Amino acid sequence: MSLESSVQTLQHSQLSLDTLTGAAARPGVIGPTLDPRSLTTGIVHLGVGAFHRAHQAVYTEDAATTSGETHWGILGVTGRTAKVAQQLAPQNGLYSVLTRSAQAQSLRIIASLRGVAFPGVDTDSVVAAIAAPQTQIVSTTITEKGYPRTSAGRLEISHEGTAHDIATLRRSLAGKYDAGPAATALGLLARGLGQRFQDSGAPLTVVPCDNLPSNGALTRQLMSNFAGEAGNAEFSQWLADAVAFPSTMVDRIVPATTAADQAEALSILGLQDQGLVVAEPFGQWVIEDAFAGGRPAWEQAGATITANVEPFEVAKLRMLNATHSLLAYLGALRGFVTIADAVGDEALKLAARRLQSEDVIPTLTAPDGLDLQAYGDSILERFANPALGHTTIQVAMDGSEKLPIRLLGTVSDRLAAGSVPESAALAVAAWMVFVYRGRDVNGETLTLDDPAAQQLHNVARGIENELSERMFALGNVFPQDVSGHLGFRKAVASHVHDLLREIR
Numbered sequence: 001m002s003l004e005s006s007v008q009t010l011q012h013s014q015l016s017l018d019t020l021t022g023a024a025a026r027p028g029v030i031g032p033t034l035d036p037r038s039l040t041t042g043i044v045h046l047g048v049g050a051f052h053r054a055h056q057a058v059y060t061e062d063a064a065t066t067s068g069e070t071h072w073g074i075l076g077v078t079g080r081t082a083k084v085a086q087q088l089a090p091q092n093g094l095y096s097v098l099t100r101s102a103q104a105q106s107l108r109i110i111a112s113l114r115g116v117a118f119p120g121v122d123t124d125s126v127v128a129a130i131a132a133p134q135t136q137i138v139s140t141t142i143t144e145k146g147y148p149r150t151s152a153g154r155l156e157i158s159h160e161g162t163a164h165d166i167a168t169l170r171r172s173l174a175g176k177y178d179a180g181p182a183a184t185a186l187g188l189l190a191r192g193l194g195q196r197f198q199d200s201g202a203p204l205t206v207v208p209c210d211n212l213p214s215n216g217a218l219t220r221q222l223m224s225n226f227a228g229e230a231g232n233a234e235f236s237q238w239l240a241d242a243v244a245f246p247s248t249m250v251d252r253i254v255p256a257t258t259a260a261d262q263a264e265a266l267s268i269l270g271l272q273d274q275g276l277v278v279a280e281p282f283g284q285w286v287i288e289d290a291f292a293g294g295r296p297a298w299e300q301a302g303a304t305i306t307a308n309v310e311p312f313e314v315a316k317l318r319m320l321n322a323t324h325s326l327l328a329y330l331g332a333l334r335g336f337v338t339i340a341d342a343v344g345d346e347a348l349k350l351a352a353r354r355l356q357s358e359d360v361i362p363t364l365t366a367p368d369g370l371d372l373q374a375y376g377d378s379i380l381e382r383f384a385n386p387a388l389g390h391t392t393i394q395v396a397m398d399g400s401e402k403l404p405i406r407l408l409g410t411v412s413d414r415l416a417a418g419s420v421p422e423s424a425a426l427a428v429a430a431w432m433v434f435v436y437r438g439r440d441v442n443g444e445t446l447t448l449d450d451p452a453a454q455q456l457h458n459v460a461r462g463i464e465n466e467l468s469e470r471m472f473a474l475g476n477v478f479p480q481d482v483s484g485h486l487g488f489r490k491a492v493a494s495h496v497h498d499l500l501r502e503i504r
């Protein structure tokens with residue numbers, strides 16, 4: 001077979017605009033609900049990972065279909081590798097979402113992603129896209145660690161790459177635009193906003209979609225710090241006046257795609273889909289009603305647009321994400337590969353229920369009169385989805401970033417109320433032993449994937465019976481009101497002792 005025909009074979013074996021019609025006609029395939037060729041770009045998304053493709057991009061396609069608006073195409077921007085760009089470019093941005101539950105699955109082709117860029121080579125085109133007047137929205141899913149911040153919630157200017165991006169922003173605002181890649185996602189955003197300010201000053205809305213409380217206010221603060229460090233008062237003022245930063249609560253369980261998932265999609269599509277993502281049926285998006293300009297009709301796609309997102313954010317982070325982390329660390333230590341396996345264990349399920357009902361719910365204000373106990377039950381049912389394959393080790397990653405966000409707020413609140421949260425103490429202890437042991441009850445290795453991994457290894461190393469004392473010294477993880485509370489320290493130390501004896 002000649003090179004040309006083998007390339008054609010490969011192309012025709014891959015989802016693309018050329019193969020879309022045939023693929024969409026196959027049984028079990030739901031085709032896109034709009035013509036990808038009709039779309040123009042109105043959104044730039046930073047962090048075009050699995051979650052964006054299974055959540056915001058789907059909501060945006062549904063909104064555009066219902067409203068008939070064709071100017072909400074998405075330019076997806078990858079992070080530190082070109083991998084997703086290399087996967088999606090040959091597919092003209094097309095990919096599919098494989099939605100799975102215990103009862104059924106469906107595969108839907110999504111067309112709202114109209115381009116993919118890799119900042120390593122495409123920074124200038126991404127900056128131009130953010131500056132373009134037809135762009136109304138920049139959204140982000142860059143993980144919790146993508147927002148370098150101090151404990152006071154200000155830009156961590158010592159963060160690797162941030163100083164470089166501040167210097168580049170300063171020069172570009174002084175009319176000395178530097179080509180070349182941004183070192184960080186927020187640095188890329190700042191440069192795009194700087195170019196927009198210099199070109200047109202047109203308003204823009206930044207929609208963060210990461211699991212962070214008050215993610216809009218935080219992103220505003222970090223962008224304001226970027227502008228302040230760049231020393232351009234006019235840009236700082238424009239940022240304050242013309243750019244909105246609504247907070248959001250986002251929810252849909254989207255595990256990392258596996259080779260088995262790809263094989264399943266191939267059998268349905270009859271084509272390779274390198275951009276495949278897998279997700280649960282449930283989805284929720286709550287967005288603060290604070291936009292500087294236009295936006296897709298996301299409410300027509302089921303999103304909630306509201307003045308006050310906070311109760312939704314806090315309830316979701318503390319009821320779902322904290323329980324996820326408890327199951328991830330305890331489950332991984334006890335040899336459970338998936339979250340579904342872990343929550344299928346009666347002892348772990350009871351621990352999850354107790355965390356929700358005894359520690360978390362007393363700290364919450366129910367959003368819109370939500371029945372919090374029923375909400376907790378529904379979360380555990382979602383975790384039990386046997387078709388997802390969401391692994392404990394994936395949820396366990398980045399614990400040094402995640403625990404302060406999703407678990408330690410509950411601890412602080414319970415301690416302030418005069419109660420020691422025992423289940424939260426168990427979750428903290430499980431994380432400490434996960435870091436220290438690095439293996440499960442069967443002796444299988446548990447890899448520590450965390451931006452603070454070296455620090456954690458250094459601190460954890462040493463004699464076992466002082467483990468919790470050493471870990472509590474991590475000021476970037478434990479606030480003083482938590483690490484300084486004797487009753488909580490004792491509770492954690494007791495659980496650490498028991499877990500170390502269990503996991504030899």
Ligand code: NAI
Nearest residue numbers: 047048049050051079080141142143146185210211253254
């Ligand atoms: P992913 O690994 O598929 O994508 C992560 C994206 O963030 C990639 O584009 C990557 O390049 C970028 N990234 C990673 N580290 C970064 C850093 N330090 N700075 C800038 N960019 C960075 O992960 P996925 O599943 O898309 O999740 C991303 C985020 O979405 C999560 O961290 C969370 O905040 C949020 N989320 C995820 C859900 C899920 O179930 N996967 C559900 C709800 C929210």
Ligand code: CS2
Nearest residue numbers: 250251252253321324394395
């Ligand atoms: C998980 C979240 O990996 C994790 O930390 O807790 O990604 C979780 O799947 C989502 O927040 C669900 O909406």
